Structure formats: structure tokens, C-alpha cells
Amino acid sequence: MIPVTKPFLPPIAGYNKYLEGIWKRQWLTNMGPLASDLEMRLKNHLSVNHLLFVTNGTVALQMAIKALDLKGEIITTPFSFVATTSSIVWEGCKPIFVDINKDSLNIDPNKIEEAITENTSAILATHVYGNPCDVSAIEKIAKKHNLKVIYDGAHAFGVQVSGKSIFDYGDLSICSLHATKLYHSIEGGLIITKDATLLKKIAYMRNFGFDGPEAFAELGLNGKNSEFHAAMGLVNLDFIQEIHDNRKKIVERYDEKLKNYKGIKQLWHINGTQNYAYYPIVVESEELLHKCIDTLTLNEIFVRRYFYPSLSKVLPYLESVEMPITEDIAKRVMCLPLFHDLTLEEVDLICRLLLRIQNN
């Protein structure tokens, strides 16, 4: 059986060592030493100045919207995970969908301006599969119309654009450290911003708004994460280079074997580095996609229709709107198996089956 993804688990000895420390200190959560250590090491690893380790990527998005005090309409992409849109609604704002570019699969900056109204307060865009958005075009539009920019970088751990961390763009970025992501702390999320004042505000928010034991600085919630999650993050960080190298080899093998495959491959940002988080392909038709899924499933190989369906059509709490490019891509896209210890022989088998189905 080949699953579409598999969480990375480090050798258990490394994790046990951290557990012994936790037992000794008896400090389980609430910004403990491991959580602080993880924040420091991640700042270093990602080359960013300010970062907070929080409960998960979704709470990170919610705190981001709250901290920037966003109101009214937020322009966003329908081609993302549901949390991108649901966080906007959860914070009492209205998501306004803008269709994607068919090559980058990210929000199309050329369509953003026509969606801006006097009620627009921000743009919330996803770096889809880790591919950086057109950050300079989005920045230009945001400046011109005085809008805030949040990036959902849940897929984009470790990616750089023009030599800078992708998380340094926009007013604020979030990342998810969920077990299914490239780098994980079982559950977890990050908030990254260049703005120290904003970060301080979110640090209060993360801890119920407490400013000392008896005073409050902000409206807050419980956005903290535990020492056990931080420990997994710390151990996994020691393996990040190895994970990266393995995934790179796998992706290059897919590229080589599928070079004659008729389908669309995502067009990567010209100045962006890759993190090999996903291997999406867009096949010629939905019919062909079903054939692929059926045949692969018979061979116990599992792919995922990710993202499907388009968020502009499926959410019961939103009116459905036409987003032709997203709907077309969502019907034809699948992510192929990709995880640290997928073998090249398994990749070859998957590619052989895909080519055979296409040529039949």
C-alpha cells in the first residue's frame, strides 16, 4: 500500500530525551523552555526576526485577522484548504473570492483590483503547494489601496523568494506544523511578522490577553502550544535537511518519468526556491482523473484530490459564486504520493501506471 502522505517520525530515542526533561521540570505547557527553544531555533532556521509558536495554523489565521483589526471584506482565493476561508468568516469578515492563475495556481493579481470595494480591508492569499504568490504585484496593489496582506503559508515552510524567507512578505504570514505537513510538531502553527509591535500584541492574544498574572493587555484566547509538541518540533528540525534531500530526489524522479505526460505542472515562481511539499498534477479531464484514481486504488496507491471541490462552491455558509479557472483546475488536479521514505521504485510504478492509463 502506498499512501498519499505519511507523517515523519524521528527515531524515538531523540523524543524520549526531551520527555525526560519535561518529567524533571514538570513544566508541561504555557510557553515552557522547549517552546521558547523551538521559537529561537525556527527563527534561525527560517532567517526571520519575529515568530510565535501557536496551537495550529487555523488559530494562527484567526489571530492574524483579529490582530490586524480587519473588518468588512477580505479578498481571498477559492483554491486552498477550507481554513483559509473559514477563518475569515469566523472573525466576522466576508470572504471575496478572486480566481486563480491557471499556471501558478495562486490567486491572480490581475483580478484583484476589480474585486476591491470601499469595504475591502485586506488580501489573504495562499502560497499553494508552497509556490510563492506574486508577492510584488500583491504588495503594489495593497499599497495603492491601503490594504493589509496576510499570507497563508501553511505549505511554504522553508521557501525563499529572492533570497528572503517567504514568511517575510506581507504584513503577516502563518504556517501550519500539522502532522501531514512537510515539517511538523504533531499539531502546531507559526505566526511570522516583521512588525515587533504586532507580534507583541499577538503574544498577548495567544495567552488569554494576560499582561502579568492580574492584568490584561488585549482580548485573547488560548493559542498556546505544549512542551510535548515543541519537543516533536525540535527533534524533527534535526532531520529537516534529510527530509528535504529525500523529497527532492523523489520529485526529480517524478519529473523525469513524467516528462512526456500530457498535463499541467504548476508554474513555480521564477525567484522562488522549492520545498518539495507536494506533487500535484492537473490531468486533461475529470474523466481521466477518475480513471487514474480507480486504477491506482486497485493497485493500493492512494492519491488525493487536493484541493477539491472549489471553496467558492461547497461551503454551506457562503453563497456559491462562479470561479471558472479554480473550478476547472479543482476537477482535474490530484496530489501524487510524496513523503520522506517513498522509494524511487514506487515512484516508477506510479508513473508507469499513469502513463499507461493516459495512452490507453
Ligand SMILES: *Cc1c(COP(=O)(O)O)cnc(C)c1O
Ligand atoms: C493545513 C492548512 C491550514 C490549517 O492548518 P492547521 O495547522 O491544520 O490548523 C490552513 N491553510 C492551508 C492552506 C493548509 O494546508
